Amino acid sequence: MPPLAPCDACPKPSITWLRYSGQHLCAAHLQESVERRVKKELKKQGGLPPGRIGVAYSGGKDSTTVLRLLHDVAGDRPDVEIVALTVDEGIAGYRPVALEVATKVTAQLGIRHEVRRVKDFAGVTMDEVHALDSDLGQCSFCGVFRRRLMNDFANEVGAARLVTGHNLDDTAQTILMNLCSADLEKLAKLGPHDVTKPGLVPRLTPLRVIPETEVYLYALTKGFTWHDEECPYSVNAQRAVYRDVLYKLEEARPGTRHALLRTFEELKPLLPDALARDGMRECVRCGEPSSGTLCKACQFRERIAAATA
Ligand code: SF4
Numbered sequence: 001m002p003p004l005a006p007c008d009a010c011p012k013p014s015i016t017w018l019r020y021s022g023q024h025l026c027a028a029h030l031q032e033s034v035e036r037r038v039k040k041e042l043k044k045q046g047g048l049p050p051g052r053i054g055v056a057y058s059g060g061k062d063s064t065t066v067l068r069l070l071h072d073v074a075g076d077r078p079d080v081e082i083v084a085l086t087v088d089e090g091i092a093g094y095r096p097v098a099l100e101v102a103t104k105v106t107a108q109l110g111i112r113h114e115v116r117r118v119k120d121f122a123g124v125t126m127d128e129v130h131a132l133d134s135d136l137g138q139c140s141f142c143g144v145f146r147r148r149l150m151n152d153f154a155n156e157v158g159a160a161r162l163v164t165g166h167n168l169d170d171t172a173q174t175i176l177m178n179l180c181s182a183d184l185e186k187l188a189k190l191g192p193h194d195v196t197k198p199g200l201v202p203r204l205t206p207l208r209v210i211p212e213t214e215v216y217l218y219a220l221t222k223g224f225t226w227h228d229e230e231c232p233y234s235v236n237a238q239r240a241v242y243r244d245v246l247y248k249l250e251e252a253r254p255g256t257r258h259a260l261l262r263t264f265e266e267l268k269p270l271l272p273d274a275l276a277r278d279g280m281r282e283c284v285r286c287g288e289p290s291s292g293t294l295c296k297a298c299q300f301r302e303r304i305a306a307a308t309a
């Protein structure tokens with residue numbers, strides 16, 4: 001094996017080569033670089049306002065990283081309180097282990113941690129949904145319920161912002177998915193949000209500029225504890241196709257993920273104000289702001305009720 005190239009910033013051996021920028025970095029300089037980019041992105045997204053900040057915390061590497069980075073940032077800010085939320089989708093063998101890890105980590109950090117269950121909201125677990133007719137598109141149910149529970153939670157605790165751990169790969173996949181399905185409305189709603197509609201807690205996504213492998217190396221070299229399993233249903237998720245395509249694109253043309261993010265940034269001001277349009281109506285069932293008579297979560301609850309009747 002050829003010797004590792006030295007770090008571009010010091011004489012130590014590098015642990016990674018960032019193909020899109022050509023940089024070789026050792027562990028300490030990768031950590032420094034990740035922290036610098038996340039702080040810069042957080043500032044660009046408006047920073048942390050005083051008050052409570054909700055963090056969507058699954059126990060995985062991305063949400064663990066964002067939680068710990070925010071915990072560090074908030075350490076210098078007595079006016080900011082971090083609150084972590086885990087949604088329990090009801091997936092046996094996967095979520096209970098992650099919950100155990102999440103409980104331990106938040107206890108160690110002294111962060112308030114709350115859990116909301118899909119079963120309490122939808123009347124069924126995601127395992128039960130997956131056991132139903134496979135035409136239901138189960139992962140979209142899970143995503144809608146999760147977003148709803150996160151937002152309800154953020155409102156309940158009076159959070160000024162809701163932070164998610166989406167990394168650059170997740171973000172580029174979502175942008176590509178929405179472009180490929182011509183869903184400009186969904187694209188327009190993608191966080192971060194600087195303005196929002198009543199009832200929707202604005203999102204911050206400070207990890208969206210960090211590629212997944214760098215989040216992984218950051219978490220690993222910092223010695224974080226996280227839950228490293230994939231959801232057993234993730235192979236069926238539509239996202240898996242986009243993950244593979246983007247992986248190949250990035251191999252062939254390093255920088256593709258960053259370019260997709262830039263495309264979104266340039267497009268966003270030109271997209272219709274989908275959030276404002278949503279806020280013009282209320283769901284007749286639950287009162288949440290909605291673009292139609294029934295919000296997506298209530299539509300899905302109805303479909304589940306019909307399928308289980
Ligand atoms: S893979 Fe599907 S079922 Fe599993 S957590 Fe993600 S959205 Fe939910």
Ligand SMILES: [Zn+2]
Binds near residue numbers: 007008011029
């Ligand atoms: Zn170095």
Ligand SMILES: [Zn+2]
Binds near residue numbers: 295
């Ligand atoms: Zn509703």
